[in-house]
Amino acid sequence: MASITIRDAKKSYAKMQVVHGVDLEIASGEFVVILGPSGCGKSTLLRMIAGLEEISGGEIAIDGTVVNKLEPRERGCAMVFQNYALYPHMSVAQNIGYSLKVAGVPAAERTQRIQAVARTLELEHLLDRKPMALSGGQRQRVAMGRAMIREPKVFLFDEPLSNLDAKLRVQMRSEIRKLHRRLNATSVFVTHDQVEAMTLADRLVVMNGGRVEQVGTPAEIYSRPATRFVATFVGAPAMNILEGTVELDGLSLLGGSRRLAMARAGLPVGTKVAMGIRPEAVRLVAPGTAGALKATVDLVEELGAGRVIYVDLDGAPFSVMTSEAVHPEPGSAVGLKILPEDMHFFSSETGGRLDVFKVSVPEPAL
Amino acid sequence: MEKRVTFSRWTIGILFAVPQLLLIFTFFYWPAGQAVYWSLTLQQPWGGGNIWVGLDNFRSILSSADYWNSITASLVFAGISTGLAMFIALVLAALTDRQLTGSRFYRVVLIWPYGIAAPALALAFRFILAPEAGFLAVVNRMWPGIWDPGLDGADAMASIIAAFSWKYVGYNFIFFLAAFQAIPRSLIEAAAMDGSGVIRRFWDIQFPLITPTIFFLLVINITESFQDSFGIVDIMTSGGPANATNLMVYKIYSDGFKGLDYSGAAAQSIILMLLIIVLTIFQFRFIERRVHYR
Amino acid sequence: MVERTPILNFVTHVILFLGFLMAVAPFVIVAIASSHNLKDVNDVPMPLLPGSDFWINIKTAWTTADLGPKLLNSFIMATGVAAGKVIISALTAFSIVYFRYPGRTFIFWLIFVTLMLPLEVRIVPTYAVVANVLSPYQAILDVTGLSWLIEKVSGVQVSLSLGLLNSYSGLILPLIATATGTFLYRQFFLTVPDELTEAARMDGAGALRFFIDILLPLSRNNMAALGTIMFLWAWNQYLWPLLITTDQSHATAVTELKQLIPNVGGIPEWNIAMAGTLIVMLPPLIVVVAMQRWFVRGLIATEK
Ligand SMILES: Nc1ncnc2c1ncn2[C@@H]1O[C@H](COP(=O)(O)OP(=O)(O)O)[C@@H](O)[C@H]1O
Ligand SMILES: [Mg+2]
Numbered sequence: 001m002a003s004i005t006i007r008d009a010k011k012s013y014a015k016m017q018v019v020h021g022v023d024l025e026i027a028s029g030e031f032v033v034i035l036g037p038s039g040c041g042k043s044t045l046l047r048m049i050a051g052l053e054e055i056s057g058g059e060i061a062i063d064g065t066v067v068n069k070l071e072p073r074e075r076g077c078a079m080v081f082q083n084y085a086l087y088p089h090m091s092v093a094q095n096i097g098y099s100l101k102v103a104g105v106p107a108a109e110r111t112q113r114i115q116a117v118a119r120t121l122e123l124e125h126l127l128d129r130k131p132m133a134l135s136g137g138q139r140q141r142v143a144m145g146r147a148m149i150r151e152p153k154v155f156l157f158d159e160p161l162s163n164l165d166a167k168l169r170v171q172m173r174s175e176i177r178k179l180h181r182r183l184n185a186t187s188v189f190v191t192h193d194q195v196e197a198m199t200l201a202d203r204l205v206v207m208n209g210g211r212v213e214q215v216g217t218p219a220e221i222y223s224r225p226a227t228r229f230v231a232t233f234v235g236a237p238a239m240n241i242l243e244g245t246v247e248l249d250g251l252s253l254l255g256g257s258r259r260l261a262m263a264r265a266g267l268p269v270g271t272k273v274a275m276g277i278r279p280e281a282v283r284l285v286a287p288g289t290a291g292a293l294k295a296t297v298d299l300v301e302e303l304g305a306g307r308v309i310y311v312d313l314d315g316a317p318f319s320v321m322t323s324e325a326v327h328p329e330p331g332s333a334v335g336l337k338i339l340p341e342d343m344h345f346f347s348s349e350t351g352g353r354l355d356v357f358k359v360s361v362p363e364p365a366l
Numbered sequence: 367m368e369k370r371v372t373f374s375r376w377t378i379g380i381l382f383a384v385p386q387l388l389l390i391f392t393f394f395y396w397p398a399g400q401a402v403y404w405s406l407t408l409q410q411p412w413g414g415g416n417i418w419v420g421l422d423n424f425r426s427i428l429s430s431a432d433y434w435n436s437i438t439a440s441l442v443f444a445g446i447s448t449g450l451a452m453f454i455a456l457v458l459a460a461l462t463d464r465q466l467t468g469s470r471f472y473r474v475v476l477i478w479p480y481g482i483a484a485p486a487l488a489l490a491f492r493f494i495l496a497p498e499a500g501f502l503a504v505v506n507r508m509w510p511g512i513w514d515p516g517l518d519g520a521d522a523m524a525s526i527i528a529a530f531s532w533k534y535v536g537y538n539f540i541f542f543l544a545a546f547q548a549i550p551r552s553l554i555e556a557a558a559m560d561g562s563g564v565i566r567r568f569w570d571i572q573f574p575l576i577t578p579t580i581f582f583l584l585v586i587n588i589t590e591s592f593q594d595s596f597g598i599v600d601i602m603t604s605g606g607p608a609n610a611t612n613l614m615v616y617k618i619y620s621d622g623f624k625g626l627d628y629s630g631a632a633a634q635s636i637i638l639m640l641l642i643i644v645l646t647i648f649q650f651r652f653i654e655r656r657v658h659y660r
Numbered sequence: 661m662v663e664r665t666p667i668l669n670f671v672t673h674v675i676l677f678l679g680f681l682m683a684v685a686p687f688v689i690v691a692i693a694s695s696h697n698l699k700d701v702n703d704v705p706m707p708l709l710p711g712s713d714f715w716i717n718i719k720t721a722w723t724t725a726d727l728g729p730k731l732l733n734s735f736i737m738a739t740g741v742a743a744g745k746v747i748i749s750a751l752t753a754f755s756i757v758y759f760r761y762p763g764r765t766f767i768f769w770l771i772f773v774t775l776m777l778p779l780e781v782r783i784v785p786t787y788a789v790v791a792n793v794l795s796p797y798q799a800i801l802d803v804t805g806l807s808w809l810i811e812k813v814s815g816v817q818v819s820l821s822l823g824l825l826n827s828y829s830g831l832i833l834p835l836i837a838t839a840t841g842t843f844l845y846r847q848f849f850l851t852v853p854d855e856l857t858e859a860a861r862m863d864g865a866g867a868l869r870f871f872i873d874i875l876l877p878l879s880r881n882n883m884a885a886l887g888t889i890m891f892l893w894a895w896n897q898y899l900w901p902l903l904i905t906t907d908q909s910h911a912t913a914v915t916e917l918k919q920l921i922p923n924v925g926g927i928p929e930w931n932i933a934m935a936g937t938l939i940v941m942l943p944p945l946i947v948v949v950a951m952q953r954w955f956v957r958g959l960i961a962t963e964k
Contacts (some may be wrong), residue, residue: 019465052371073864085855089877096871099863147864316729371857372760373867379759383767386752388835393786395772396796400785456892458679461672472676473708474952476683480874481895481948481955483914486940489921498774499691500930503704532686544960593780597898601917615780615899622784623903631784639781646776653810 002063002076002186003028004049011044011210018044020210021058026188026203027305031180033189035197036207037233042190043158049076049188050156062154078147079156083163084139086131086146093118093127097143102294113309117145137168139221144176148183155180157189173199194234198222206230226353228346231276235321237308240278243348248270257314258293272348279308279321281342285326285335292335297328305350311336369464398639404632422525424635433634435609440592442525444611446505448587451531452580455538459566462539463546473543480536484529484597491529492602519610526611530591539582545579546566546572585649590644614638662759687941692936694718701931713931721936725916726908731943733831734895734912740832741894742887749841749886750879755873756842756855775839779900787903790830794820826910831901835894840962841886847961848882850874863886885958888951892944 004026011019019041026032034042047053048059048263051072058064067075072247078099086095095099100110114140117181118124121141131139135176140160147155161169177200180187190199197204206213206221206229214226225231231239242261244253246267251260253275260275267273285292295318306323311334328334345354369628403454405423407416411482426561427433458476462469481485493500506513515522549572557567596615605612605620612620614634669777693701696711722728734943750772756764779786784807800818801807811817824830852875901912920936922928948955 045857050858050862052861072858072861077862079862081855081859083855085853085859087856087859087874089880091875098860098865102864102869145904146859212788322758369757369857370854371861371960372758373870375867376759376761378867379755380761380763382751382759383756383838384914386748386771387767389748389833390770390774391833392789392793392796393837394777394782395770397782397789398777399784404785423698439868454682457675461676461679464672466669466672468673468676472680474949475680477956478687478945478948479683479945482941483898483944485898485914485917486896487686488687489917489933489937490941492921493693493934494689495688496928496930499702499928501705509705510849532682536683540956540959544956555785558663563670564663570890581782589778592894593778596780597914600898600902617779619783619899623787627959628784635784639777642778642781643776 001027001030004186004188005064005156006049006058007043007061007062007319008058009045009055009060011053012120017056018210019048022207022212024205024212024215028184028186028222029184031177031187031200031202032242033191033197033201033203033232034203034205034207034253035191035194037191040207041210042192042207046079046156046158046188046190047309049075050077050152052079053224070299077151078150078152078154079158080147082159084131084143084160086130086139086142092142092257093129093135095131095142096123096149097185099146099150113149117149120148121145125279140168140172143341144179148179153186154186155185155309157187159191160189162191162193169196172184177201185197193278195235198234200331206233208233224353225276226346228274228276228351231344235278237279237321238284239278239321239344242275242277242313242316242318242320244273244275246273254314264341267354269286273354274346274347274348275343277338279319281338282320282322283337284309284320284322284324285337286327287333289335289337295336296347297330297332297334299330300327301306309334374648397600401632401635401639404629406638408629415537419629423629424637427630427633427637431615432609432612436612436614439523439609439611440614442523443530443595443611444588444591447527447530447534447591448584450527451534451587452538452583454531455535456580458535459539459542459546460572463572464541476534480540482533484533485601487533488529488598488601490524491525491532491598491631495525495528515607517607520608522607522611524597526598526602527529529602530595534587534590538587541583542576542577545576549575582649585645587612589645589649592642594640679939687945690934690938690941694721694931694938696931698927698929698931700824700835701925701934714935717931718939719936721932721939724932725841725919727913727916727934727936727939729909730911730913730941732918733828733910733916733941737831737897737901737912738891738895741897742891743837744832744946745841745890746883746887748836748891750845750876752842753845753849754875755872756847758871769904771837774837783903785788785901786834788919790824790904792821793833794822794825825870825904825905828910830904831910831912835897835900835944838890839909843889844882844886844958844962845879848879852878881954881957882961884951885954885961886953888947889958889962891912892947892955895944895947916940 004024006024006026007020008021009019009020010017011224013114017272022045024032036042044053048055049071051074052066059068062065062075062077087098090098093111096117097110099112100113103120105113106134111164114127115124118127122142123138123145125142126134126138126142131142134142139161143160149189160176161172164172173196176189189197189200201218203215204221205215208229214221216224216226221230225234225239226240232241242253244251247259248267248269250262251273252258253260287294292311295313297309298312298317299310301308301310306321307327309320309322309328311320313320313336318336346352347354393616404539406418406420408419408423433628437616458472462472462476495515496503497503497516498504502513513521553575554567555569562570586622592613592615595613596619599611599613599616615638618631618634618638621627621634625631668851678914689706692708694717695705696717697707697713700707700711700899730772751766756768792798798807801810801820805819807879824833856874857870860874865873896914897944901910902915905915906912917940920933922933
């Protein structure tokens with residue numbers, strides 16, 4: 001078990017910088033998930049921790065020791081790869097035991113440890129098979145076993161579940177979680193799948209364009225997104241965003257067709273802001289209800305447990321998620337009710353969260 | 367294309383290349399340099415002084431009728447045998463690719479000839495084409511004296527062409543068949559749905575798609591006809607009669623080792639080398655194009 | 661695909677059958693001729709039913725051309741060359757694919773250019789080098805003045821000399837360097853997923869360990885393909901063994917064929933000659949038949 005400290009870590013390839021100064025503190029035994037769209041530099045950051053990529057700037061320390069110049073084998077990390085990277089010509093047992101063989105562990109002890117790992121992962125009956133003869137889920141387990149056998153200080157996962165089908169993914173997710181609870185080893189898990197991230201993480205790191213956007217528990221990230229990017233990236237369907245401008249006594253939205261009365265809190269008149277509302281925070285009411293927004297239904301998407309209703313709000317697309325048994329016809333009018341505490345505000349300029357607004361009226365007249 | 371992951375200790379890495387580098391220096395670059403040096407000097411075999419003569423060796427070769435005769439013979443040999451070997455192989459491969467009954471069998475047997483050493487098949491062909499015994503002797507029975515590779519230059523040339531082409535039909539067949547099979551089945555099926563018949567499909571789809579292979583084989587066949595012909599000539603005709611089959615490589619060999627004219631042989635080597643360089647460059651230019659076709 | 665083309669199918673079968681005849685006829689004729697006695701083989705036309713002298717002819721050819729030791733020489737040479745090529749090209753490709761060092765591209769080109777220097781254009785000087793393989797190094801020492809320096813300092817006159825004529829090393833070493841083999845491995849190594857290398861590094865394997873434990877076992881198919889065609893290529897070599905085996909002890913089966921060409925004058929002993937040809941043809945033919953898959957694959961891969 002070990003803590004990881006990342007200080008202003010940077011990575012550039014030739015001319016292009018792909019990681020721009022990341023700071024991160026990972027406590028011993030913590031399960032941290034790095035979430036971000038593909039190409040944002042998650043894998044690169046992970047591989048910098050592993051020692052597979054040179055660190056162009058800044059520092060990475062494991063257990064207080066700066067590891068910038070150490071080879072992968074000297075860092076005490078184990079890694080599970082997206083495509084598993086099992087050695088195709090070796091049996092399951094040989095795959096799992098390879099690191100011990102390289103380290104010169106005697107054959108008897110090796111066999112014993114392979115057996116132990118195989119038992120944990122329920123791979124005992126597959127030890128003589130070649131990777132080619134395994135299913136996706138089994139391969140995944142072997143890859144886990146290969147990482148576990150070394151009893152590493154740190155587990156690194158690079159989208160290990162993304163090659164599995166949906167059902168297996170859910171199952172492996174909970175197994176990884178259980179395994180972590182048992183071994184309690186520091187783990188860094190990279191994914192672009194927010195459900196995976198939310199369910200696994202003790203703490204979530206949201207990255208975009210080579211920068212960390214927000215670090216926090218899944219609940220914090222969901223309820224108080226620090227940036228407009230985090231707000232729209234986390235949560236499905238994505239948060240609705242309405243562009244607005246600060247006025248004397250409130251906010252003008254949708255090009256002036258709606259107004260939101262509220263305290264201006266020091267922002268100069270004319271400042272551009274974005275208001276965000278999660279689809280699941282909107283309540284559907286009868287059109288014409290006091291304090292409700294009037295909108296026209298475009299499309300209803302049935303999800304079984306609920307439905308997503310896409311509406312047209314003065315020309316802007318807007319979505320509502322409801323679990324109520326309402327089935328409005330496309331073209332019909334509906335009322336939308338939004339509570340002040342469900343509104344998020346972001347600077348249009350920087351994308352940062354603005355907590356300066358106080359919506360004055362209990363049920364704001366829009 | 368490059369690897370993302372490399373090993374950091376490149377001093378060790380370079381050691382892996384050393385054995386091959388030593389071999390190519392000792393047996394390729396040094397002798398090639400030596401050949402250039404000899405071609406520009408006049409020297410006694412095994413020691414003695416080297417006199418710098420500039421391009422004199424080349425001048426004397428290029429003004430020798432024997433040498434031009436050798437070039438002509440090589441070009442005739444290259445042209446006819448390449449044409450024959452490629453045409454026959456193309457027909458056989460195209461037909462085998464139709465996958466009728468027995469095509470698997472042809473796929474196996476038609477490549478056998480390429481496995482045989484040139485001198486061995488040369489000896490076999492020397493017997494088969496012998497004027498007094500063997501098979502063409504039958505023709506001589508009917509029209510006495512019409513076929514005699516031992517006396518008639520054209521007959522001798524025809525003999526070595528037959529032997530060489532026989533071997534290279536097998537070689538070309540392998541490549542043509544692979545090229546035909548690399549054409550996606552769906553393309554053929556799409557054309558069939560468009561109403562195009564077997565022959566039409568060949569000309570409209572298959573043939574255009576294998577033109578890169580045709581050019582590639584053309585270069586390889588010509589290059590090989592300069593090189594692999596040595597054993598055939600040595601066994602079947604020894605360059606005769608009257609130098610009619612004295613191909614370039616054979617002449618280098620006989621001038622150098624039998625005539626002990628090192629400088630002349632070296633100059634001929636350099637000219638042949640230039641020819642092969644041109645062909646190789648042409649081939650690799652072409653391979654780049656080939657990648658684009660995919 | 662449903663397609664009714666009876667005439668075309670008939671023509672296809674006829675042409676393919678003619679092609680088949682053309683391909684096997686020489687083998688058949690050689691085999692039949694080697695079963696006849698001297699009179700029958702010189703009959704015009706030669707009888708196409710096999711005669712009864714097959715084993716006698718084989719035995720005569722075997723002793724006349726001393727084929728036992730010569731086949732062994734051929735085998736040693738072909739195996740040595742094939743193994744050498746397979747190993748040395750794997751090493752070189754590993755170096756230029758898995759390491760970054762200055763001059764890497766230059767090495768690649770040095771190897772590439774050897775494609776344009778076939779044996780045929782450098783026979784005489786290569787022969788001279790093999791007569792004393794250290795002569796290039798001697799020359800370098802002489803020209804750079806190092807031999808003079810060494811002689812001055814230590815009083816030892818530098819004279820490097822190691823002749824390889826009439827030796828297995830001389831037969832094998834000059835034929836080992838291979839650009840096509842190196843490119844074949846390079847091409848293959850480039851398709852090995854990076855993750856495998858990374859996994860091995862995470863498992864603690866260094867360069868050599870990775871090469872031996874992971875890369876070589878993964879290259880098995882390549883080795884078989886390359887080994888097969890290089891074995892055939894080396895077995896079929898003629899010019900080089902002819903040059904450097906000035907005495908008979910190291911001659912190969914292929915160069916021995918020359919001894920079997922019937923003399924001018926007298927009745928030509930074609931039956932013996934064909935029996936010898938058959939013996940020399942057989943090993944490569946067996947390899948082609950047994951290793952067909954690797955042979956075809958290797959050919960296509962190395963020429964790319
Ligand atoms: N070896 C490399 N050379 C150049 N650019 C690279 C290399 N590896 C990754 N990149 C770039 O770095 C960025 C981040 O990549 P990566 O960390 O793999 O993203 P992801 O978040 O999807 O895992 C991408 O834009 C990618 O194109
Ligand atoms: Mg990634």
